Amino acid sequence: MSRSLRDVYGDSLLKYGKENKNVFALDADVSGSTKSAVFGKECPDRFLNVGIAEANMVGMAAGLATTGKIPFVNTFAVFLTSIGLIGARSLSSYSKLNVKYMGAYGGVSDAFDGPSHHSLEDIAIMRTLPNFQVFVASDEYQTDWLVKNAIDVNAPMYIRLSRDATKTVYTPDTKFETGKGKVIRDGKDATIIACGVMVGQAVEAAEALAKKGIDVRVVDMFCIKPIDRELILESAAKTGAIVTAEEHSIIGGLGGAVAEVLTSGGAKAVQEFIGLQDQHAECGPYNALLQKYGLDVSSIAAAVEKAISKK
Amino acid sequence: MSLTTSRKNELNALCNKFRIDLIELLHSIQTGHPGGSLSVCEILTTLYFEKAKVDPKNPKWPERDRVVLTKGHAAPMLYRVLAEKGFFPVEEMKTLRQLNTRLQGHPCALETPGVELSTGPLGMGLSACLGMAIGLKADHIDSTVYAVMGDGELNEGTCWEACMAASKFKADNLIAIVDRNHVQLDGTSDEIMPLGNLAEKFKAFGFEVFTCNGHDVEALSDTIDLAKAVKGKPAVILAETVKGKGVSFMEGKNTWHGKAINDEECKLALAELRGEK
Ligand SMILES: Cc1ncc(C[n+]2csc(CCOP(=O)(O)OP(=O)(O)O)c2C)c(N)n1
Ligand SMILES: [Mg+2]
Numbered sequence: 264m265s266r267s268l269r270d271v272y273g274d275s276l277l278k279y280g281k282e283n284k285n286v287f288a289l290d291a292d293v294s295g296s297t298k299s300a301v302f303g304k305e306c307p308d309r310f311l312n313v314g315i316a317e318a319n320m321v322g323m324a325a326g327l328a329t330t331g332k333i334p335f336v337n338t339f340a341v342f343l344t345s346i347g348l349i350g351a352r353s354l355s356s357y358s359k360l361n362v363k364y365m366g367a368y369g370g371v372s373d374a375f376d377g378p379s380h381h382s383l384e385d386i387a388i389m390r391t392l393p394n395f396q397v398f399v400a401s402d403e404y405q406t407d408w409l410v411k412n413a414i415d416v417n418a419p420m421y422i423r424l425s426r427d428a429t430k431t432v433y434t435p436d437t438k439f440e441t442g443k444g445k446v447i448r449d450g451k452d453a454t455i456i457a458c459g460v461m462v463g464q465a466v467e468a469a470e471a472l473a474k475k476g477i478d479v480r481v482v483d484m485f486c487i488k489p490i491d492r493e494l495i496l497e498s499a500a501k502t503g504a505i506v507t508a509e510e511h512s513i514i515g516g517l518g519g520a521v522a523e524v525l526t527s528g529g530a531k532a533v534q535e536f537i538g539l540q541d542q543h544a545e546c547g548p549y550n551a552l553l554q555k556y557g558l559d560v561s562s563i564a565a566a567v568e569k570a571i572s573k574k
Numbered sequence: 575m576s577l578t579t580s581r582k583n584e585l586n587a588l589c590n591k592f593r594i595d596l597i598e599l600l601h602s603i604q605t606g607h608p609g610g611s612l613s614v615c616e617i618l619t620t621l622y623f624e625k626a627k628v629d630p631k632n633p634k635w636p637e638r639d640r641v642v643l644t645k646g647h648a649a650p651m652l653y654r655v656l657a658e659k660g661f662f663p664v665e666e667m668k669t670l671r672q673l674n675t676r677l678q679g680h681p682c683a684l685e686t687p688g689v690e691l692s693t694g695p696l697g698m699g700l701s702a703c704l705g706m707a708i709g710l711k712a713d714h715i716d717s718t719v720y721a722v723m724g725d726g727e728l729n730e731g732t733c734w735e736a737c738m739a740a741s742k743f744k745a746d747n748l749i750a751i752v753d754r755n756h757v758q759l760d761g762t763s764d765e766i767m768p769l770g771n772l773a774e775k776f777k778a779f780g781f782e783v784f785t786c787n788g789h790d791v792e793a794l795s796d797t798i799d800l801a802k803a804v805k806g807k808p809a810v811i812l813a814e815t816v817k818g819k820g821v822s823f824m825e826g827k828n829t830w831h832g833k834a835i836n837d838e839e840c841k842l843a844l845a846e847l848r849g850e851k
Contacts, residue, residue: 292726292759292766300760312760314729314767315696342695375605375671377679379646379694547673555673 265431268424269367271403273298275410276335277305283414284309287327290337291317296426297337297367317342321350321362328360333414339373340366340382340423344389355419356392363413364389364421369399369459370510371553372426377546382423383539386458387515389421390488396441397488399423399458399509399517404433405485412441423459427549430463432483444491450480453504453567456495458484458517461508461537461558468563479567487520495524499532504570506535508563510553513538533573535566576799577624577792585623585791589615592654593820594847595667600650601840605671606679609830610724611651613755613788613815618643618655620794621720621751630660633687639717640706642691644699645724645753646680647832652689653677661688697730699723700750704740707748718802721750726758729767734779740808741780749801750781750810753788755817757828772812781810788813820847 280286280302292315294300303310313320317338324334336343343366344351355362366385373380390397396418400406409422432447439445447462448469457465462483469479480502482494499505505525507518513536522534537557544556553559577585592615600606618641622628626639643652650670657664662676669675676685680694691702703721710717727733740748754772756763763769773783782804786797794813801809817831818824821843835843844850 290760292729294760296759312766315726315758316729316731316767318731346695346697375679377671377682377694379678379680379682379692545673546671546675546679551673 265428266403267426267428268400268403268406269296269298269426271406272365272410272424273301275407276302279411279414280306280309283333285331285333286414287311287332287334288337289313289320289324289334291315291320291342293338293367297365299335299337317346318350321347322354324362325350325354325360328362333361333363335363335365335413337365337367339380340369340385341380344382344385344421348388351389351419352392356394359394360419361417362419366421366423368426369423370425371544371556372549374549374552375546378543381544383512383544385421385423386487386509386511386517387519390520394419395488396420396486398486400425401459401462401483401485402429402431402433404431404435404437405439408439412439416441425460427460429460430466432462432466439485442486442489442491444494445483445485446480446494447483448479448481450478451502452478453506453571454480454482454498454502455506455508455563455567456482456484456498456517456521457508458487459510461510464558464560465508465563467560468567471560471564472567477567477571484517484521487517490520490524492524492528495521496528496530499525499530503532503574504567505532506537506563506566506570508537510558511538512541514541533570535570537563537566576795582792585619588623588658589619589791590847592619592651592658594844595654596650597821597835597840597843597847599667599670601835602668603671604834606650607647607832608824608835609757609817609827610645610648610753610755612819612821612824613817614645614648614651614722614753615819616789616791616794617722617751617753617813618651620791620798622655622659624791624795625798626720627717628659628688630688633661637715637717640690640703640719641722642693642699642703642720643681643722644693644703645696645722645727646693649679649681652681656688659688696724696727697732700733700736703748704736704743704745707745708743711747717747719748721748723750723752724758725752725754725756725763725769726766728752728769728772737776737779737781744806745808746805748808749798750808752810752812753815754812755815757817757826759828759831761828776810781808783810783812785812785814788815789819822846
């Protein structure tokens, strides 16, 4: 059984943060949930729990960054990218301050708490900010790399995590690169470009379709920005049918980013969008939500067949 | 003293029933927030069963008082009180947090009868309550807006922005009630974000400040009367409470903010609430 991404995150932040004394972690009274408390417990001098005050937290992080620190700000993605947005835009983005925005409980992973706690717009919001790099963690090994990379690279970043475990698609020694999507599985009839928990679902959808003789490429586009134009255009040219799959609104997120590349690159390919269809979800068990809102294996498979039929 | 002994007993019996139902429900669904639901029990019960003008048959009655649970995570207690009041069947409580329910994890004003404002993200409620208060005054409606807030919630700067504005706009139809249980999520208020002298803070922001025992329905009832009598400025009631009140192993413990209740704990809690130990 793979580990929940938040547990992996907590351990990785501690592991790499212990080595680099510039790493600071800030949290807004949810450190037990985000797992920043794991770091906080061992490195209390570099852990700041600011209480339920997200705007203050991102402001403090920006200030820390001006002194050469590497602040990781932690709270639920929905609050980080709304209440924390002014700091992200005016401080981190505008003056390129090296703050790491760690979006806990991305998508509908805070399932039972309901729409007030779901985060379905964060990718769209954060990828519009100049100078930001935007990532969505898709499995445990990648999450570990994302933390290390965030410490090593001087740039404001938004990294979306999940409360839950996702299907493991990598090994501990898989190499990742900013701006480069990962081809998890090759195919010639269609391409599923996914991120986060949807990568695992996409692999399963591709396996199911293979039994029907449909040969599907699966790409993990964990780096939403800068996006891998080359891979998107090559996939479009090779397969002619693209399905984007994300635990996010179909507006402005991964689907939007891919569509921008396809259009501006003059690609001849149809695109189907898997994601929240411009609506709020509801509360309930996580898997039931994924199913009801069309974020499951069978919805992805159906979208692939639809995209192929439009070629 | 505003309440007769028998009325006081009735309200206390209601609170005890609500606590028992809450524990049973949260145990059965294995999700939801016990600590802050238990601490706000008397506040909501006194409001809905004694002080607030509301009409379950006509939830959108324009003349109603507005009770807003700005600490939205205590939704299970709000729903239980609303159900008892007749806004929807008590039976519906078992759908809490499940797919297709009207009883979302945090209050949703769109679908749930009696819910005035969608809350969950802390720190937005008081501002909305102030807007309600100003809107009601503009329509010459003599209703009170009750903002039921968490003390941890007061970490949010927006709360204090709302306070300044409430004072500027002389919102004397606005009463903030702080569920002052001294605990938030990661720890106690003092550990996570010390609030200092809250009474002095609110006073400095232009509020008339009252303090009372937030588990004493009579004290709450009397204090709400005093707060309603304030003219020309907003009022706040610092209701001293205990997070997890009524279940001794939960009392004062931040770990019971949102933890699932196991079988053994459920048994213990129910025995205590039923006076069986
Ligand atoms: C803006 C925002 N940040 C964080 C949270 C997560 N959260 C939910 S409840 C809570 C603690 C609330 O403490 P308090 O207001 O004291 O409530 P109570 O003790 O009455 O439960 C936190 C941090 C949230 N709901 N909204
Ligand atoms: Mg509290």
